Amino acid sequence: MNVTIGVDVGGTNIVCGATDGTGRVLRKLKRPTEASAGHEAVLGRIADMVGQIGEELEADGRATSVGVGIPGLVDPLKGVSKFAGNLGWRDIPAAKLLSERIGLPVFIDNDVRMYIYGEAIAGAGRGYGHVLGITIGTGIAAALVNGGELYYGHNAMAGEIGHVRMDGVDELCACGLTGCLETVASASGMVRQAKKALREGRTGLLAERFAGEALDRLSAADLSAAMDDGDELAAEIIVRAGELNGRALAAAAMMLSPDVIVVGGGGALAGERLLGPLRKELYRLLLPDFRDGLKVVTAEHNDDAGIIGSSLYAAYRSGLIV
Amino acid sequence: MNVTIGVDVGGTNIVCGATDGTGRVLRKLKRPTEASAGHEAVLGRIADMVGQIGEELEADGRATSVGVGIPGLVDPLKGVSKFAGNLGWRDIPAAKLLSERIGLPVFIDNDVRMYIYGEAIAGAGRGYGHVLGITIGTGIAAALVNGGELYYGHNAMAGEIGHVRMDGVDELCACGLTGCLETVASASGMVRQAKKALREGRTGLLAERFAGEALDRLSAADLSAAMDDGDELAAEIIVRAGELNGRALAAAAMMLSPDVIVVGGGGALAGERLLGPLRKELYRLLLPDFRDGLKVVTAEHNDDAGIIGSSLYAAYRSGLIV
Numbered sequence: 001m002n003v004t005i006g007v008d009v010g011g012t013n014i015v016c017g018a019t020d021g022t023g024r025v026l027r028k029l030k031r032p033t034e035a036s037a038g039h040e041a042v043l044g045r046i047a048d049m050v051g052q053i054g055e056e057l058e059a060d061g062r063a064t065s066v067g068v069g070i071p072g073l074v075d076p077l078k079g080v081s082k083f084a085g086n087l088g089w090r091d092i093p094a095a096k097l098l099s100e101r102i103g104l105p106v107f108i109d110n111d112v113r114m115y116i117y118g119e120a121i122a123g124a125g126r127g128y129g130h131v132l133g134i135t136i137g138t139g140i141a142a143a144l145v146n147g148g149e150l151y152y153g154h155n156a157m158a159g160e161i162g163h164v165r166m167d168g169v170d171e172l173c174a175c176g177l178t179g180c181l182e183t184v185a186s187a188s189g190m191v192r193q194a195k196k197a198l199r200e201g202r203t204g205l206l207a208e209r210f211a212g213e214a215l216d217r218l219s220a221a222d223l224s225a226a227m228d229d230g231d232e233l234a235a236e237i238i239v240r241a242g243e244l245n246g247r248a249l250a251a252a253a254m255m256l257s258p259d260v261i262v263v264g265g266g267g268a269l270a271g272e273r274l275l276g277p278l279r280k281e282l283y284r285l286l287l288p289d290f291r292d293g294l295k296v297v298t299a300e301h302n303d304d305a306g307i308i309g310s311s312l313y314a315a316y317r318s319g320l321i322v
Numbered sequence: 323m324n325v326t327i328g329v330d331v332g333g334t335n336i337v338c339g340a341t342d343g344t345g346r347v348l349r350k351l352k353r354p355t356e357a358s359a360g361h362e363a364v365l366g367r368i369a370d371m372v373g374q375i376g377e378e379l380e381a382d383g384r385a386t387s388v389g390v391g392i393p394g395l396v397d398p399l400k401g402v403s404k405f406a407g408n409l410g411w412r413d414i415p416a417a418k419l420l421s422e423r424i425g426l427p428v429f430i431d432n433d434v435r436m437y438i439y440g441e442a443i444a445g446a447g448r449g450y451g452h453v454l455g456i457t458i459g460t461g462i463a464a465a466l467v468n469g470g471e472l473y474y475g476h477n478a479m480a481g482e483i484g485h486v487r488m489d490g491v492d493e494l495c496a497c498g499l500t501g502c503l504e505t506v507a508s509a510s511g512m513v514r515q516a517k518k519a520l521r522e523g524r525t526g527l528l529a530e531r532f533a534g535e536a537l538d539r540l541s542a543a544d545l546s547a548a549m550d551d552g553d554e555l556a557a558e559i560i561v562r563a564g565e566l567n568g569r570a571l572a573a574a575a576m577m578l579s580p581d582v583i584v585v586g587g588g589g590a591l592a593g594e595r596l597l598g599p600l601r602k603e604l605y606r607l608l609l610p611d612f613r614d615g616l617k618v619v620t621a622e623h624n625d626d627a628g629i630i631g632s633s634l635y636a637a638y639r640s641g642l643i644v
Contacts, residue, residue: 073611129476142577146473151468151578152579153452153580154451154452154579154580154615154616155579156579157611157612158579159577159579160576160577160609161573161576161577163609164573164576164577165569165607176610177607177609247487248573250486251483251486251487251573251574252573252574254483254485254486255464255480255482255483255577256473256475256480257474257475257476257477257478257480257481257482258475285499287482287499288498289479290479290482294476
């Protein structure tokens with residue numbers, strides 16, 4: 001059995017686990033990130049967790065490498081976390097620092113790329129030659145896996161579909177550009193729009209449910225629930241987000257001709273509410289030859305997606321998956 | 323010397339030539355296509371031309387394979403021309419039929435893919451890891467060459483950037499979709515818009531130069547000349563085409579993070595008139611990290627581009643370039 005360890009470093013929690021070569025989770029652990037303690041403390045905690053998982057693994061065999069998914073900008077070849085806003089990291093050579101502590105090869109990359117890799121190899125994209133994956137969460141990002149190989153592009157920056165300029169969108173994005181897809185079509189973009197509309201006096205079910213200070217607690221799941229109960233505002237926002245994602249994906253798909261599009265991330269939990277309009281707009285804008293062959297599916301892994309992706313990624317980078 | 327033969331099959335002429343492994347043209351020939359005589363006659367003519375080039379090559383060594391660029395839809399793996407409107411071909415197994423006549427391995431593909439491949443290996447994209455090429459001609463199409471490898475996608479359909487839906491464009495495209503990039507931003511799209519505006523009574527230099535029946539002869543080169551002489555309509559059309567191409571390329575570039583964008587095809591002959599607005603819009607819409615690293619250059623090869631691309635492609639497909 002080919003055992004590798006995957007780590008998913010979030011702003012709130014670190015999740016660490018071991019999988020076999022097929023993405024089956026053997027062991028896992030979760031601890032608070034406590035990013036405010038600084039990167040040395042966080043890396044120390046990751047090393048401890050990897051050590052503990054390693055001990056618990058005894059019966060299943062020794063892990064051979066570790067993959068660590070880090071949010072934000074990562075240089076996977078140099079092993080450097082270039083910028084991770086919610087961790088407060090800038091230019092941290094995380095792969096080297098962790099490898100010294102752990103005594104195993106450590107590979108880092110952007111968490112989205114690992115997630116899509118996991119889905120392509122051992123999830124909803126399994127068996128397809130060209131997998132285009134998109135995560136709709138706090139932001140929107142994509143990755144491409146061809147014949148089992150991740151596509152990186154210049155400086156490993158490929159996949160920034162969330163910052164494609166969309167017509168009819170005029171919100172300023174955190175990146176400095178205006179009209180980026182993720183400002184309105186990500187999970188947080190949908191929530192932001194709902195809050196704005198409610199603050200501006202929009203009435204309806206959502207307004208009743210989240211009156212006053214309750215508005216701060218409004219989540220993407222609440223939008224789905226309100227849409228199911230007939231709220232117009234929630235439906236408008238989710239449908240538009242689906243259509244905009246479908247539109248950005250249509251442009252990407254005609255350029256790349258994938259076999260399958262895998263939709264993941266928190267936004268995918270909206271299910272057919274979002275995917276219905278996404279598919280409809282996507283197929284409407286595709287050339288017929290593309291329309292007929294292209295499937296759109298949701299990601300298979302949810303809770304363990306981070307571990308599965310990063311551990312399979314470790315196997316990939318260390319040459320165990322060829 | 324690694325000699326291969328390239329053939330470019332256009333609606334009007336067939337150009338056939340031999341190159342060495344660096345893309346240097348050793349011999350070439352040109353004959354009318356006479357497509358109306360049917361595909362057997364055209365394939366026979368191609369085989370004759372390849373034979374003649376082969377004889378003339380004696381001193382330079384024997385050609386080892388033949389690449390044939392065909393317009394329209396091609397299945398490069400099966401070697402079938404699926405649909406070539408201006409040749410009247412549908413589902414012609416051209417690679418097999420030609421190989422039987424010529425006695426050498428024959429590889430066919432879409433002419434654009436071959437052209438971009440030639441530019442990536444032995445033209446403006448030489449030395450770059452990730453080359454995104456676009457041809458702006460009768461239509462608009464793209465191809466991607468990564469580390470010397472062409473990207474094909476599902477059914478080898480990748481590269482259809484010309485059919486991305488552009489906002490503010492509402493023309494019906496020959497493909498059946500509406501608002502496709504190529505309806506207004508291709509060389510023929512620009513000419514079509516100029517003719518339409520002149521027919522609707524738009525005045526100016528272009529209107530004076532192409533009054534009455536002369537309008538039918540208006541070409542993309544005439545638009546460039548009129549723009550240089552201060553014509554507003556010509557400038558509007560070319561600048562808008564540049565901006566729309568820049569916009570479509572920005573979306574593709576953030577998804578793919580190429581090292582360089584190579585712009586070719588007849589539209590590239592407009593030079594900085596088109597490329598200036600293209601670059602400006604592209605850089606305006608890119609994330610800063612992409613902006614800093616991405617070059618935009620024009621294709622190096624013009625007249626011999628078809629031969630160079632298809633002959634180098636033959637070497638690539640037969641495993642001589644690795």
